[in-house]
Amino acid sequence: MSSFSNLDFSRGVNWVPATFITLYQSILLLALPFYFYYTPPSLGLILMTVLLISMTELSITAGYHRLYSHRAYKANRFLESVILFFSSMAMQGSALRWSYDHRIHHAFVDTDNDPYSINKGFLYAHCLWILEKPRKIEDKVVSDLLSNPLVRLQHQWSVRLMILTNVLCFLAVGYFFSDYLGAFVMAVWFRLFVCHHFTWFINSLAHTFGSKPFSQEMTAVNNWLISLVTFGEGYHNFHHTFANDYRNGIRWYHFDPTKWLIFVLNKMGLAKDLKKMDPFAIQKKMITEGKCHLLTRLQELWYVKKEEIEQEIQEVSDGIIAKINAMQDLKKRYLEAKSQDDQRTLARDLKRQFKHLRKELRAEWRRWKSLSSSIQKLKPLPI
Ligand SMILES: [Zn+2]
Ligand SMILES: [Zn+2]
Known part of the structure; x- marks a missing residue:
């Protein structure tokens, strides 16, 4: 009604x-x-x-x-x-x-x-x-x-x-x-x-x-x-x-x-002129929101040891943000180097570093997802 x-x-x-x-x-x-x-x-x-x-x-x-x-x-x-x-x-x-x-x-x-x-x-x-x-x-x-x-x-x-x-x-x-x-x-x-x-x-x-x-x-x-x-x-x-x-x-x-x-x-x-958001900005927003959500959820779970889990949430999310920042920096340097003829070797090296970091970031995201789903599975005890 x-x-x-x-x-x-x-x-x-x-x-x-x-x-x-x-x-x-x-x-x-x-x-x-x-x-x-x-x-x-x-x-x-x-x-x-x-x-x-x-x-x-x-x-x-x-x-x-x-x-x-x-x-x-x-x-x-x-x-x-x-x-x-x-x-x-x-x-x-x-x-x-x-x-x-x-x-x-x-x-x-x-x-x-x-x-x-x-x-x-x-x-x-x-x-x-x-x-x-x-x-x-x-x-x-x-x-x-x-x-x-x-x-x-x-x-x-x-x-x-x-x-x-x-x-x-x-x-x-x-x-x-x-x-x-x-x-x-x-x-x-x-x-x-x-x-x-x-x-x-x-x-x-x-x-x-x-x-x-x-x-x-x-x-x-x-x-x-x-x-x-x-x-x-x-x-x-x-x-x-x-x-x-x-x-x-x-x-x-x-x-x-x-x-x-x-x-x-x-x-x-x-x-x-198709507009597309920067993928790094999207990932940062996801991790910030996800962290906020998990910490709020944790408050409902009074029976678990929160300190350790909070620490892990902080550690993994900080790790992801740091990797995203590093990738953003590498990308910027790569594009600069690529545009100059005498910087080709540097550009190749930066590209290699970028790919390596991307692999690490994927692993961090997998860790985040598993942490996130294990917290989601915990149910608040009935009062
Ligand atoms: Zn709309
Ligand atoms: Zn709407």
Whole structure:
């Protein structure tokens, strides 16, 4: 109930989106079983719907989120036009409105000023916040976007573009499959439903279930399972800590299709200036947060000998930080030496030292992980 009791209508009710979202979802949930029973869609239409869901949702994650809200990379005009076309089809308002809300979310996360604060309840953060009339867009928060003619145009024509793109999608898919009913139900109606919830999961699930390896003090969490249904946005604790990084999943195997798409667009020459956090800074943040978490956890374990464990935590974390600092220094010296013709031998030697240190650092991280998991396994005794 807290989600509903936290609704604040002091600015008024956001009638049009609230009515549209409530009605289309209720009718869809009632109609879908009949549609599947009487006129099931062809395999081709199902695949087309999956493709459209991916394109629509990626235009939100790679476009509204990482490009416009966080300026994690730059896109050329052609790519921006494609992004704005498909994101209009997603019916999530304009890029300007979306980015404004999202920048406020990052600046005031978990406070009353957060437009979709999880502290006001899971459902509130998921979608109930849309019922409230949105706050006025402050120019200073989105001044960069206001100077972008494409973003301004999309904002001015926002409602008409949302309708037009969806009508075009309906007509094109209906004509291609000679199935206008299927096109409407699957390629428009069902796609909207899936994409809305995929985006909303980022504000609800990704602030609830998961781990916090980078920032303990906020509700944003990392959870690879959430990434599967949010096109890579499930590494949300990392994202809230290093918001300008074009990646959310930093390891190559982290499921982050948005990151892969931006990478490919960069290789195709459509995107440039991809921002990436310094890996040393990321590791330092991880160890600092991890140490803080373990020391706090230790306070709950009154029955163990804390001094020895505290000492080990301090020793291993200090060792890791020292190695990272040494590697940073070696890298800097290596790059300097590499740029000078008469320093090639020194450069080779520094590279060797760097590789050796990297091996040692990996061993230290393994030691840290085993220490960390052995402390996590200890349970506080019941009082
Ligand atoms: Zn968030
Ligand atoms: Zn963000």
